[in-house]
Amino acid sequence: MEFCDECGSMMKTEGDEWVCGSCGFAKPRNAETEAAMTTTQGQEETEVIDVSDVDDRGLPTTEVHCDECGNDEAYWYMQQIRSADESETRFFVCTNCEHRWREDDH
Template identity: 80%
Template sequence: MEFCDECGSMMKTEGDEWVCGNEECGFSKPRDAQSEQAMVTTQGQEESEVVDVSDAENKGLPTTESHCPKCDNDEAYWYMQQIRSADESETRFFICTECEHKWREDDH
């Protein structure tokens, strides 16, 4: 992948040239077969196996004492995730260790 030396936009190939993808810029430069050969592409790469661990008893998450609103169990897996703007606190998510009901707890 090449980026424009003038504006930083991604460039595309047109024949023997790299042409800036930003039509207002208009920058182009000749292609270099030797440097292109060193570029990494996704073509020809081996596919990796996706392993589903959703049914694993231990989801790799820590557990805590928390009341499940669905089955009244008192233990849940938990994790935190930023789902709002960066200046607000993270949201805590819980997954019941018994029924796998998922709920969240927000700071207000």
């Protein structure tokens, strides 16, 4: 990848030249410089890991009782819902039935 010496925009190849699509500046291509550039061609493919069956929302869990289904584990997160001088509110989402409630509801 080359960037324009005049305006800094990304350049594209046209034949034996690098040409800027923004300002029209052109400069000759250099085979040695281009050979040293990193490309995605020829790189090893990465292994795809199937995590579709993982039940993880990326949120921490805690031991708390769900009044809807009786489960004792829930995801939790904090959110500012009142003015900045008030404390945040903790919200829970049951890991079993996905019932939602906030800490001050109980």
